[in-house]
Amino acid sequence: MIGRGRATRIMLVVWAVLIMLFLFVPIAIIILYAFNPSNVQSWSLDGLSTKWFSSTWHNAEMRQALWLSVRAGLFSTAIAMALGSMAAFAVHRFRFFGREAVSFLLVLPIALPGIITGMALNSFISFNGVNFSLITIVIGHATFCIVTVYNNVLARLRRTQSSLVEASMDLGADGWQTFRFVTWPMIATALVAGGLLAFALSFDEIVVTTFTAGTQSTLPIWIFGNIRLGQQLPQVNVVVLFVILLSVIPVTLAQRLTRDTGVLRAGTPVAPAAPAATQAGAAA
Amino acid sequence: MASNALAAGSARTRASAALFRRPWLRATLLLSAPGAWFVLIYLAALVLLFVSALWSVESFTGKLEHTWTLENFETLVKVPAYRTVALRTIGIAAAVTVTDALLAVPFAFYAARVAPRRVSSFLFVAVLIPLWSSYLVRVFAWRLILAHDGILNWTLEEVGFGSVNIGYSNWAMWIVFSYIWLPFMILPVWAAIERVPSSYLEASADLGARGWRTFRSVLFPLIVPGIAAGAIFTFSLTLGDFITPTLVGGAGSQLIGNVVYQNVGVANNIPFAAAFAVVPVIVMGLFLLLARRLGAFEAL
Numbered sequence: 001m002i003g004r005g006r007a008t009r010i011m012l013v014v015w016a017v018l019i020m021l022f023l024f025v026p027i028a029i030i031i032l033y034a035f036n037p038s039n040v041q042s043w044s045l046d047g048l049s050t051k052w053f054s055s056t057w058h059n060a061e062m063r064q065a066l067w068l069s070v071r072a073g074l075f076s077t078a079i080a081m082a083l084g085s086m087a088a089f090a091v092h093r094f095r096f097f098g099r100e101a102v103s104f105l106l107v108l109p110i111a112l113p114g115i116i117t118g119m120a121l122n123s124f125i126s127f128n129g130v131n132f133s134l135i136t137i138v139i140g141h142a143t144f145c146i147v148t149v150y151n152n153v154l155a156r157l158r159r160t161q162s163s164l165v166e167a168s169m170d171l172g173a174d175g176w177q178t179f180r181f182v183t184w185p186m187i188a189t190a191l192v193a194g195g196l197l198a199f200a201l202s203f204d205e206i207v208v209t210t211f212t213a214g215t216q217s218t219l220p221i222w223i224f225g226n227i228r229l230g231q232q233l234p235q236v237n238v239v240v241l242f243v244i245l246l247s248v249i250p251v252t253l254a255q256r257l258t259r260d261t262g263v264l265r266a267g268t269p270v271a272p273a274a275p276a277a278t279q280a281g282a283a284a
Numbered sequence: 285m286a287s288n289a290l291a292a293g294s295a296r297t298r299a300s301a302a303l304f305r306r307p308w309l310r311a312t313l314l315l316s317a318p319g320a321w322f323v324l325i326y327l328a329a330l331v332l333l334f335v336s337a338l339w340s341v342e343s344f345t346g347k348l349e350h351t352w353t354l355e356n357f358e359t360l361v362k363v364p365a366y367r368t369v370a371l372r373t374i375g376i377a378a379a380v381t382v383t384d385a386l387l388a389v390p391f392a393f394y395a396a397r398v399a400p401r402r403v404s405s406f407l408f409v410a411v412l413i414p415l416w417s418s419y420l421v422r423v424f425a426w427r428l429i430l431a432h433d434g435i436l437n438w439t440l441e442e443v444g445f446g447s448v449n450i451g452y453s454n455w456a457m458w459i460v461f462s463y464i465w466l467p468f469m470i471l472p473v474w475a476a477i478e479r480v481p482s483s484y485l486e487a488s489a490d491l492g493a494r495g496w497r498t499f500r501s502v503l504f505p506l507i508v509p510g511i512a513a514g515a516i517f518t519f520s521l522t523l524g525d526f527i528t529p530t531l532v533g534g535a536g537s538q539l540i541g542n543v544v545y546q547n548v549g550v551a552n553n554i555p556f557a558a559a560f561a562v563v564p565v566i567v568m569g570l571f572l573l574l575a576r577r578l579g580a581f582e583a584l
Contacts, residue, residue, distance in 0.1 A: 005495060008495055009398060011390075012390060012393065012394040012398055013394065015390045015391055015394065016390075016391055016394045016395065016399070016407065019387060019391045019466075020407075020410060022387075022463065022466075023410065023411070023414050023463075023466065023467075024410070024414070026422060026425035026426055026429060026463065027414065027417070027422070027425065029425055029428065029429060029435060030421060030422075030424065030425035030428065033428060041428055041431070041433075042431070042433035042434070043428075043433065043434055043435040043438045044435075044438060082317070083317055083318040083321055084318070086314045086315070086317055086318050087314070087315065087318040089314050090310075090311050090314035090315045090318075093307070093310070093311070093314075094307055094308075094310070094311040096308070096311055102315070105322050105326075105327075106318075106322070108326070109326060111520070112520075112524070112565070112568075113520060113521070113523055113524015113525070113541070113564055113568075114524055114525075115524045115525075115526060115541050115544055115545065115561065116330075116333070116524060116561050116564070116565065117326075119333060119544060119548055119554075119557060119558065119561055120326075120329035120330045120332065120333040121325075121326075121329050122548060122554075123329070123332060123333055123336055123548075123554045123558070124325070124328060124329035124332050124333075126554075127332060139325060142321075143321070143322075143325065143326050146318065146321075169304065172297075174296045174297045174299075174300040174301075175296075175299070175300030175303060175304065176296060176300065178300075197416075200416060204418045204419060204420070206419070206420050206527060207524075207525075207526070207527065210545070210549075211548065220418075220420050223420060223421075223424070224420060224527065224531075227424055227427065227531060228530065228531070236424075240418075240421045240424060243418045243420075243421055244417055244418060244421055247416060247417045247418050248413060248416070248417055251412070251413070251416040251417075255409070255412065
């Protein structure tokens, strides 16, 4: 049978190892560069040192960019959690005209190339005479973050039995009590997971942000600008190390919280047909 | 006191009962906020964008003129440089898609059907981590690797091959795009291979087919939808990117994304940028139709 022959097996193992190296060697290299003692970014490194860490931490521009990214991430995550779970509840509970369109619409900002979402928001903002600010960044981020919360909460809702809610109402609980003691415990972890993913997505985003930030710098824009101009590269390397850690931690946590739905696998950051994927995840 | 609590309780009960009896009211309340957000901000912006593709910019003052014209689309078709950019973008997107499919299929086959369970779940997390870790950071890593004094040339020199000059070129873009989007191809292909019943492969072997024949005639046709699903990501993401060409591309590596970006940011010609942005949307539309014929939507 296919894949049972000794030679085939060895070839497949070798292939898998090569793919793993391809995926992780660049990440390992960029981590090593954070400890590059030299100003020059050539290989090989003359030893390892943490000498750039403190100057990076005291870099005022970097701090400002980091603070802007954190605020943008928190506000967009909050909006995404509220709007995403509302949409998930509506789609799960009710059959209505245009129900399919909701999923399609929510996934559109990440299914269309980011540059289109970014440009559309950019011309819309300037058309309305609004100045670029934290608010315009948050508007952009929340728009594409909603779908991660929506996918996670909807996947969880599809795995829970609606009879629990009916039983609660039959036993005399009002809507609030049912939500607080029945629905909330069921969806809480999925909502948190969706929020973590939304934050990770927002914290990393650069394409849409370029168009909605005006002259402000979020952390990815600061990194991009410096790489392009070849400035402050030792500090960029250190920041990059922390960006990797900051994006891996929420994703790992989210994966632990949503093992049941497997939505992380399907609801990828740029999944054109994520709603369908969610169904598949929920059915599995 | 007890009666107060009862009264408050009953008011709440009445309210929730009223809501419970009117599902349309609950649905409307739940959908109003996300609906308003998407319609008033996002859809309005998209509509404005595509309408503005039919406007023009006063070349002297740089002001937007709201007169209808097809001028932007004419420029697109007539100026050879823009045609080259569009074709280059589609070509790179296609090359990246094929490369990722070739890399992903054997890997996904190993992970889904050959590897022991523990190895397989380890591989799964190992594919997810790069998928979610910073896109910009991973492009930057390759900029350092492919640079003239980077690790690639250092390694080649050590081995004795002599250095190559592929930093800042279309080759670099091809490698980096293939790297960045590979997990998007692996996951749907993996899922597709997992869904093929073992009995099909056993039947094929029982009927005398060797490994390659089983792959070509049984397994491959069944995983085409998965490959098409992965191709939607690799293709669409490449079409709209301008960060990778900026960081690892060279002088002749402009993609549609770069032209759009320059026209918004530098030239301030939003109508032309919007017209050019229509190109990837149309290409993606055609691509999605093809992908649907291949069954990609059931495979997602």
